[in-house]
Every structure is written in structure tokens, then in C-alpha cells.
Amino acid sequence: MNAEAALSPKGLPIALDAAGGDFGAPPNVEGAVLAARAGVSVLLVGNPVALHAELGKYPGSGALPLEVVHADDVIGMDEHASDVRSRTGASINVCTRMVKEGRAAAAVSMGHSGATMASALLTFGRIKGVDRPAILTHMPARGGMTTLLDAGANADVKATYMAQWARLATVYLKVLEDQENPTVGLLSIGEEDHKGSALVIETHALLRELHGQGINFHGNVEGRDIFLGTTDIVVTDGFTGNVVLKLAEGEAKVMFGWIKEALNSSVKSKLGGLLVRTSLRGLAERMDPSTYGASILIGVKGLAFIGHGSANATAVKNALLRAARAHEGKLLPRLEAAFGETK
Amino acid sequence: MNAEAALSPKGLPIALDAAGGDFGAPPNVEGAVLAARAGVSVLLVGNPVALHAELGKYPGSGALPLEVVHADDVIGMDEHASDVRSRTGASINVCTRMVKEGRAAAAVSMGHSGATMASALLTFGRIKGVDRPAILTHMPARGGMTTLLDAGANADVKATYMAQWARLATVYLKVLEDQENPTVGLLSIGEEDHKGSALVIETHALLRELHGQGINFHGNVEGRDIFLGTTDIVVTDGFTGNVVLKLAEGEAKVMFGWIKEALNSSVKSKLGGLLVRTSLRGLAERMDPSTYGASILIGVKGLAFIGHGSANATAVKNALLRAARAHEGKLLPRLEAAFGETK
Numbered sequence: 001m002n003a004e005a006a007l008s009p010k011g012l013p014i015a016l017d018a019a020g021g022d023f024g025a026p027p028n029v030e031g032a033v034l035a036a037r038a039g040v041s042v043l044l045v046g047n048p049v050a051l052h053a054e055l056g057k058y059p060g061s062g063a064l065p066l067e068v069v070h071a072d073d074v075i076g077m078d079e080h081a082s083d084v085r086s087r088t089g090a091s092i093n094v095c096t097r098m099v100k101e102g103r104a105a106a107a108v109s110m111g112h113s114g115a116t117m118a119s120a121l122l123t124f125g126r127i128k129g130v131d132r133p134a135i136l137t138h139m140p141a142r143g144g145m146t147t148l149l150d151a152g153a154n155a156d157v158k159a160t161y162m163a164q165w166a167r168l169a170t171v172y173l174k175v176l177e178d179q180e181n182p183t184v185g186l187l188s189i190g191e192e193d194h195k196g197s198a199l200v201i202e203t204h205a206l207l208r209e210l211h212g213q214g215i216n217f218h219g220n221v222e223g224r225d226i227f228l229g230t231t232d233i234v235v236t237d238g239f240t241g242n243v244v245l246k247l248a249e250g251e252a253k254v255m256f257g258w259i260k261e262a263l264n265s266s267v268k269s270k271l272g273g274l275l276v277r278t279s280l281r282g283l284a285e286r287m288d289p290s291t292y293g294a295s296i297l298i299g300v301k302g303l304a305f306i307g308h309g310s311a312n313a314t315a316v317k318n319a320l321l322r323a324a325r326a327h328e329g330k331l332l333p334r335l336e337a338a339f340g341e342t343k
Numbered sequence: 344m345n346a347e348a349a350l351s352p353k354g355l356p357i358a359l360d361a362a363g364g365d366f367g368a369p370p371n372v373e374g375a376v377l378a379a380r381a382g383v384s385v386l387l388v389g390n391p392v393a394l395h396a397e398l399g400k401y402p403g404s405g406a407l408p409l410e411v412v413h414a415d416d417v418i419g420m421d422e423h424a425s426d427v428r429s430r431t432g433a434s435i436n437v438c439t440r441m442v443k444e445g446r447a448a449a450a451v452s453m454g455h456s457g458a459t460m461a462s463a464l465l466t467f468g469r470i471k472g473v474d475r476p477a478i479l480t481h482m483p484a485r486g487g488m489t490t491l492l493d494a495g496a497n498a499d500v501k502a503t504y505m506a507q508w509a510r511l512a513t514v515y516l517k518v519l520e521d522q523e524n525p526t527v528g529l530l531s532i533g534e535e536d537h538k539g540s541a542l543v544i545e546t547h548a549l550l551r552e553l554h555g556q557g558i559n560f561h562g563n564v565e566g567r568d569i570f571l572g573t574t575d576i577v578v579t580d581g582f583t584g585n586v587v588l589k590l591a592e593g594e595a596k597v598m599f600g601w602i603k604e605a606l607n608s609s610v611k612s613k614l615g616g617l618l619v620r621t622s623l624r625g626l627a628e629r630m631d632p633s634t635y636g637a638s639i640l641i642g643v644k645g646l647a648f649i650g651h652g653s654a655n656a657t658a659v660k661n662a663l664l665r666a667a668r669a670h671e672g673k674l675l676p677r678l679e680a681a682f683g684e685t686k
Contacts, residue, residue, distance in 0.1 A: 142597050152532055155540040189495055189585035197498040197582045223586040224593030239540045240583055242532040243566040247587055250567025251594050254485050258629065259602070262622035269622040275615025279605035286601065 013041035013067065014323045015095040015104035016316070018051055019074040020111020022309040028110065029054040031316020036064035038317070040324045043104055045069045045091045069094060074111065077309055081114030084122065092116050096123035099302045105327035106303030108294060108319050110311040116304060117153055117297055124302030127332075129339035132161045133299030134238065135306065136169055138292040139248060141229035147173060147182075148226065148234045151295060152242035159202040162186070162235050164339075166207055166215045168298045169233045171338045175329040176322065185221030185231030187240060195220060199237070207235075214338065252287045293318030296326070298335070303327060356384035356410065357666045358438035358447035359659070361394055362417040363454020365652040371453065372397040374659020376404050381660070383667045384408035386447055388434045390415060412437060417454065420652055424457030427465065435459050439466035442645045448670035449646030451637060451662050453654040459647060460496055460640055467645030470675075472682035475504045476642030477581065478649065479512055481635040482591060484572035490516060490525075491569065491577045494638060495585035502545040505529070505578050507682075509550055509558045511641045512576045514681045518672040519665065528564030528574030530583060538563060542580070550578075557681065595630045636661030639669070641678070646670060 014035075018028040029051060032042040044051050044066060051068045055061050071091040075083050084093055095107035096119045109116045117135070126133060134150035149165050150157070166184045173182040186204055188196035193204055204220065211217040218231045226234055226244065236244070259280065263273030285291060293315055294307035305323050307315055326332075357378075361371040372394060375385040387394050387409060394411045398404050414434040418426050427436055438450035439462045452459045460478070469476060477493035492508050493500070509527045516525040529547055531539035536547055547563065554560040561574045569577055569587065579587070602623065606616030628634060636658055637650035648666050650658055669675075 142600070155532060155543075187586060189498060189582055189589075195498075200498075200582070223589030223591075224596070226590055227593040227597040236586075239532055239543070240586055243530060243579075243583055243587065244590055246532075246566030247569055247590055248566075248594055250570040251591055252598070253567070254570040255595070255598055255626075255630070257485070258626050259623070262626050263619055265622045265625075269619045272615040272618025272620075272622075276606055276612045276619060277615075279608045279612040279615075280602070282608075283598075283601050283605045287598070 011041065012105040012327065013043045013065065014320050015043045015045055015069070015098045015107050016320065017046070017091045017095050017107070017109035017111050017116070018044040019046035019071070019091045020109045021307070021311055022077060025050050025054045027311060027313045028316055030058070030313035031311075031320065032066055033058045033061050033064065034313060034317035035320035036061075036066050038321060040320050041065035042320060043067050043069045043098065045071045045094050046074065047072060069098070075115040077112055079112065079115070081112060081118045084115050084119040090115075092119045093123070096120050096302065096304065099304075100124060106305060106323035108305045108307070108316075108323050110294075110307035110309060110316060110319075113306045113309075116306045120297050120300050120302060120304035124300040124304070127299055127301050127336055127339055130164050130168070130299040132157070133297050134161070134165045134168070135241075135295050136172060136298045137245060137295035139226060139245070140286050140291075141227050143229045145292065146226050146229055146234055147232060148236070148241055148244065149298065150236065150238035150241045151245050152238050153297065154238035156239075157199070157237040159199060159206050162203045162237065163206040163210060164299070166210065166217070166233065166235050167338055168335060169235070170215050171335050172296070172298060172331065173232060175331045175334055176325060179232060181216045182232035183218045184215050184233045184235060185218045185225060187223070187234050187236035188220035189222065191220050191222065193219065203235075256284060256287075290315030290318065293322045301332070301336075303332060354384065355448040355670065356386045356408065357663050357670075358386045358388055358412070358441045358450050359663065360389070360434045360438050360450070360452035360454050360459070361387040362389035362414070362434045363452045364650070364654055365420060368393050368397045370654060370656045371659055373401075373656035374654075374663065375409055376401045376407065377656060377660035378663035379404075379407035379409050381664060383663050385663060386410050386412045386441065388412045388414045388437050389417065412441070418458040420455055422455065422458070424455060424461045427458050427462040433458075435462045436466070439463050439645065439647065442647075443467060449648060449666035451648045451650070451659075451666050453637075453650035453652060453659060453662075456649045456652075459649045463640050463643050463645060463647035467643040467647070470642055470644050470679055470682055473507050473511070473642040475500070476640050477504070477508045477511070478584075478638050479515060479641045480588060480638035482569060482588070483630050483634075484570050486572045488635065489569050489572055489577055490575060491579070491584055491587065492641065493579065493581035493584045494588050495581050496640065497581035499582075500542070500580040502542060502549050505546045505580065506549040506553060507642070509553065509560070509576065509578050510681055511678060512578070513558050514678050515639070515641060515674065516575060518674045518677055519668060522575060524559045525575035526561045527558050527576045527578060528561045528568060530566070530577050530579035531563035532565065534563050534565065536562065546578075599627060599630075633658030633661065636665045644675070644679075646675060
């Protein structure tokens, strides 16, 4: 952490990749306005003409803690993540560089997630003691939410990586959710210790050793436990984690489609549908990833939040609030401390 | 195939592990009665006293093609799968042995799935050319269902296994669902050919080679595609497949719970709930695994169907009908032919 950040953590703005995502500037700017109204300073990084035009739609936004930062280039959703190496002026690179230079508290992007990961990793580097950063995400669950990692940063992993992720996620929940001793489950295909792939069995042994020393290891959990909320954290490899995340989204989407069909299937159910509409909308919100804002790339030496390409303004706002909270709670120094790095 | 089976395929009964499952004999016997009424002969394998007592509850069942076969022992749900080696008199072993000896067309069990797999593998052996049998299962999807394998038989796999599973599943859908050229998707974390784990990338190359020669390879699919029904078949390792299956069940269960809550959240929605109840029940059925009856252990030299421990009578009936259809459609000889084994 640099001196400026340490002196005025609340004042340091969040750098938003305002051009990123499926819909470009509009949801980003609206989300930034909402976050600014909630007291979070935001740097809108992108094309100034477009961003100022968008900001003009919000009367009074001139008085909010919002600033436009110039970036001409943006890595498109269908371009290569590796482009971040050469296209130094791309909006995501401007965001992560401002964090690195202590001019922003965190980088937030709804754009190309591979590019955001690559930019953060290249610019920030890894926390000492962390072999591979992971994507930490939240999923709806009975009684609240389940924190899942890795949601897709690493398709091929080692047991040691997963053990490190359990420690990172534990600190994250302490800082962001005030959970004193969150439980950790290892995703497997049976609850018994000896069940699972060779990789999972090896990881199980490492987590067993760490129990009581930085993590609260519950043991193996199964696919169903993610929604049942059996543990606060579920650790898995980035292949399985990504499949889990996308399957859950796909299932919710298809089920909501079927509910809609069912409610339109007869005059009687149409009438009933009108009466239950408000209640079911609450359920849709509960299943909506935007409630949780964004995922964090955890394990890098800087704060980087990665949102859904289809994020709406609420999702952008929630991501910005979460980023600000991570900074205020000193997430990064606490992660570094947990991994024994002293400065 | 033995002579008896070849001569009277329709007449050969299905051996049901009538003691297996969370609820013992009652749903098994009821399911057998329902299947017998639909024209399928069933051997009820288990304790004769208990089974005859249960059969006594169904007037007229004496006239149905049902027969009780003696087996004193049953592998409990919490016992070890490896027990099938020593406990030769266990009901599941009696079932698979009758298939092996040509006295039954297929073995069906709602009991200990690991024990059923082990018993089938030990008793039947593998189809020549198949390295590892897999569990083939069906999941609800937009527009019908998605066939997934491996759903949990092999936690650690090789690319060659998955390529074989794609071929096995293709023949299965041709025989059981009359699908002439079912599409095969490889589960990955990105649609592009180069995306995924090292294992998936290697498998992709093998499936690409097989395209047009026994399989119709669509390319990579993601978690969401399982429910979207993008391909008829989704191939994955048994670790990921098992997580997928249990996650999908867990999500459906939790979502239905939330729907119930939502419909009880106000007087207005309670009233609406009464009106939509019938329509939503149709949705619950669509999500219910019992609609599809049972999974098959595919790749062994005999027919073995494995159901859910919590299976109800409908699930048992559907599993028995499916087993009979597999036998009548000569699934096993067709699988053997596809793998070049001539007899």
C-alpha cells in the first residue's frame, strides 16, 4: 500500500472501466452515478466525449465525486485477452495502472474478463506466497450466499493452489462480510474423506492440516451443497468452478422460462400469475448475479473486480461499493499479512 | 447374447433389486406392478416373505408377469461397494448373475449405486474396446432432455475414455430415443476449440477426428448449455459430471423451496398460488429425475440400470420400461458392433 492510500482510504476513488461490457458506457455511467450518490468516488475510464455525453443524462452529476479519465482504446468482448500486453492504452490497462500508482483504490470492469485478469496479473503481480490468483465469486444459496473459487481463472490446478485459495477466501469473507470463522468445503463427489479425484484427495489432506490454522475446514461437499449453503466457502479447480457457475445460471434461466410458460398455460394460471408476480420478482432478484456485483481476482497485489458482461447499472453500482469496502477494510494488506508478507 | 435371449427377447424378464434403495421393498414392488401392467416381465429379487407380503397389497398382481427370486442379503446404502466381491448372495449380485446367465434381460437397482456398478463390472466385464464404463444419465433441458456422461463412475479419466463415451452415448440414443444422428458436445469453459483444461483440449482433438465416423461432434459446450439443450449429448469426466448432476438437483430443490416461500409471502400471492398450483406441478415433474427413470452403466457387457436411492414407484416403473426397451432394441449387440466386436 502506498502512502496516499494509507492516509485517505475513503477518499481514494475506484477506477471503472467505463467502456467495458456488452452495452458499453450506459450501464457503467449509471452505475457510477448510483455509487457516487452512495458516497463512493469513481474514475470513469474511457472515451471522454462519450462519457461526458452519458453523464449529461444525470442532472446534478457534476456535483458528485465522479471524474472522467481518458482512454481511447478498449479490449472488445471478442478480442484476445493477451492483447492487454501490447495495447497499453486500453481502458482496463489504464484502470489497473492507476491502482498500481496509488491513484485509485481498485479496478472494476464489466468488460472482457480474460483481459481484466491478464491486465491485473501483469500490472499488480502476485501476493507473495500465492502461486495462482483465482476468481472468487458468490452464488445464491439457502440462507444467504455461497462463496465459490476458482470460478474460471485456472483450468489446470495443483492441490497447493486450492489450499491457498481456501486461505484467501477466508480472509476475504472476514473483511467483506464480517464473518469471523467462515467454513470451507472442498467440492467433491462424496462427503467421505477418501472420495474424489486424485487431485481432490490430495487437496483434502492439505486442507485438513490447515484446519484451525487460518481456515475452518468442514470437509468435502457435493454439488448440491452449493445451493444448500452447507459451507460459507466452496473451493474447487477453475474448470469445475466455471462449469458450476454457468450451469447454475443456465438452470435458473431455463427454470424461470418454464415458470413463465406455466403461468401462461391456462386462464386460471394467468390470473394467478398476476397475483404472484411481485413475489416471484423477489425470487428472480435473489437468483440474479447482479445482486452480488462482481467477482474479485484474488491473490494479485491489487484490487481487481470482474463483473458480468451483461451487467446492468445495479450490478455496476454493487461492484463499486464492494470494491470500496474491500479497500476500506484493508483487504489487500490483510491478505498479504495472512501469507506472511511483511512490509 | 445367449440363445434364449435371442429367441424371446420380449419374454425375458428384467431383474429388479427389490430390496435396494432408501425405502426398501414398497416403491420397488409398486413400480414392478406398474411395469408388469404395461407388459414388462419382472423378477423381484429379495426376501420372499417381505416381497410376497408387499405384492399382496395389489389385488390381481398374481396374474401379472411377476416372479419373486430369493436373496437374503442386501448391500445397505451406507455399506461399502467393494462388499459385492464377498457377499455373493446379495440381491444386486443375484440380479447381475441372472443377466449373465441369460435368465434376465437387464438388472435394475435403486440401491447402493457404487455396489451396482461394481457388481455389473465384475459380473459382466467390459465391452471389447471400452476402457472404462461410464454412468449415462439424462437431465431436463429446454426442448427435451440432455444426455450426460460420465455422471460419476470415473473421477480420474483420460481423453480416450471420453472419446469412447461419446460413441457409446450416440448408439444409446439411436436405440433408446430413435435419434439418428445425435449431436455431441464436450463440456468445457469456453466454446472455442483451444479453451479448457489440458485433458479437454486433448479430448477435443480426438472427438474432432471421430466426427462423421460414429459421432456428430458439435464442439465445446459450457455449463449453461446443459439446460439450454444445445447438444443431445454432453461428454465430461466423472468428477465434473457428478458435480453437475448434484448441483442441478440442489438448485432445483432450493428454487422450488423459494417459489413456495414466495407464494406464501402475502395473502395476495397465497391466493394466486392456489390458482397456479397445477401448472407449477407440471414444472416440478419436468425437473424430477424420476421422469427419466434411471441411469445406465454403459460400456459393460450386460444391461445395468442404476436409479436414485430415493426413487418412487414411477421412477422404478420408468427404469424397468427403459431396461426392457434397451433389451428389445438390442442395445448391447449394437454397442458391441460399434466397437468392432463380432461374435
